[in-house]
Amino acid sequence: MKKHKIIMTGGGSAGHVTPNLALMPKLTALGYEVEYIGTKNGIEKNIIQGENIKYHIISSGKLRRYFDIKNFSDPFKVLRGIIQSIGIMKREKPDIVFSKGGFVTVPVVIAAHLCKIPVIAHESDITPGLANRLAAPYCTKVCVTFPESIENIKGNKGVLTGTPIRKELLEGSRMNGLRLCKFSDLNKPVVFVIGGSLGSKVINDTIRKNIDSILSKYNVIHICGKGNLEDGLKDKKGYKQFEYVKDELPDLMNAADLVISRAGANVIFELLALRKPNILIPLSKKSSRGDQILNAASFENHGYSMVIEEESLNSELLIKKLNELSREQDKYIKAMNESPVKNGVNNIINIIDKYSKKA
Template sequence: MNPDSRSFTYSQRRNFDPPQSSPRRIVLTGGGSAGHVSVNLALIPVLQQRGWDVDYIGSDNGIEKKLIAELPDVSYHAIATGKLRRYFSLQNFTDPFRVLKGVGQSRRLIRQLKPDVVFSKGGFVSVPVVFGAWLNRVPALIHESDYSPGLANRLALPFASALCTTFPETAASVNAGRAGRNVNAKNKNGKGKAVQVGSVVRPSITAGDTARGFARLGFDGGKPVLLAAGGSLGSQALNGNLRRNLSALLERFDVVHLCGRSGLDPRLEGRDGYRQFEFLNEELPDVLAAAGIVFSRAGSNAIFEFLALRRPMLLCPLGRSQSRGDQILNADSFVRAGYAESIDEESWSDEEFLRKLDLLLAQRETYAARMEAAGEGNSLELLLRQIEETVSR
């Protein structure tokens, strides 16, 4: 066979053989709290339905491992992490070396996995992963749920292709360069990196059954149910304020208390009208369906889930002495919109607490109507579109 014949035969194979397409692959990251995992939990089943292979990079001992590692067809990879603290700690001197180790591990993992894109929900574990993606020239998107970007996302933003936000004010602030000093908020074309997609709520959250919820809790429906949520890591202050007022609350409500890690009080087990859990997984949608009003921290993922369920909220945001004030901004936004009331933890009043819960209970139909009127677009689909567009670019 002469060279021309070989060339012609190869050309025929190239043009007429069926193309060999491989599944697209995405690496997800985010952790430190349940709020830094919830959007990923919403994304994973939809991505898998659309043919994506899914890998997850997180810490070895964070809550993200517990929530993700047992999901079917998701490969979990643990890396070294270091917490980004705003207060003095001796670990501030050692954790930078753990972060550098995590960057090296992420770089090797991403080079090995060869993903089409990396998606980060934030938290301190995400910074080495986004940087590792940048070193491998893999595009990365990051997601910010709160009104103001967190420290981890501000550090990751210069190495990301885009930032997806929940609040429109956040996108405007980032694109205007107000996200913080030395933050690159523009892409190579000079356009702002931030785009608002809205709140991403797990579809399963809205699929609960009220009757199953009452049965799970052992409540008969004779009283409205107050759901108290202290966050996945547990808030000692919120839990303590609730329990100090428990006798007065049980005159008005049946109470289900999600008290977070190590937050259970064995002295209260079996008390009539009170149920306590560290957290709930499969049962959570049914319990939420049974709840009438909510007392909660003001983490963005949680409050947007309550908004999707049309549950009036009394929000107790984490104070500025313990945070950057992001939950205060979240709560203020919901109060202005007429979805919630708020109470200040640092100037707490038991009388105000009970009075505002009574107000929410008396006017819960008004609050729910405002939430219904606001409506919610298909934010999950918008986020998936951003992922697809990032890959295509």
């Protein structure tokens, strides 16, 4: 019996790749053969090849909102990527394509449309990113995470699904996480700090500037990003730093009592699923399109999160908010327990199966 085939795509950051990982086990269980399209040097290549998934490489220019001389040459890279993707579609004959966003997806989605292959996209943020805005006209449906997002998807293509959460993240062990960190005082609450897959200098610097004050009340797990370890703090009691974690992440997140994080959609919905009281420090508009600000505002309005704007972040405010969150954590846990938002895996799988050519 012929297996049904899905080609997945998404890249440029871990946030455009890891949600695909959450869908893969269920797709495989339903009889889909899973393949992936990405770039040669993108973060997606290492992540996906670590899962033993067949990986196809295409060319793709970066999509920028600012002037750069490469803006004149990159459209030709996108065109080349479309041609390469058409070749892959004709050779592999997928029943459907699933796109998670990032600049690599644009040529893949256009190629699938030209080959009359249905495309399901997923948008994590309240407003679509540039890649998804360009790709949306060629998509069959666009799955969204926030209820507020539906009105931003044109052509009656938007469908509210939530975001896919990896099963293993929900099965982490608090004790394993604590054991990994080797904290000596297990009576202290654990603060988990994460600034995105690449880390955040402003969060890293503020935490480390106030580390002694924070450690007087809390243990700290700090995911600081590649190349951002601080040698002078490696032997600090109650403080455990990591550049990046993968297999250990479920245990470390489950060990946390409180979280300080950026406001990327994937991580905040993971915090919601895990019911972790949190302080969100969204990327400022100076260094982003403002999506994290909107994400954080939505979570604050629903009572899931505290928010500190990056421009307002300072030592005094961070310590004040952290202590306040610790005192009021039950209020935030109650709000998260009452949230109607659930793990989006089954909702997205149902959309994929409905529109697949096999159906």
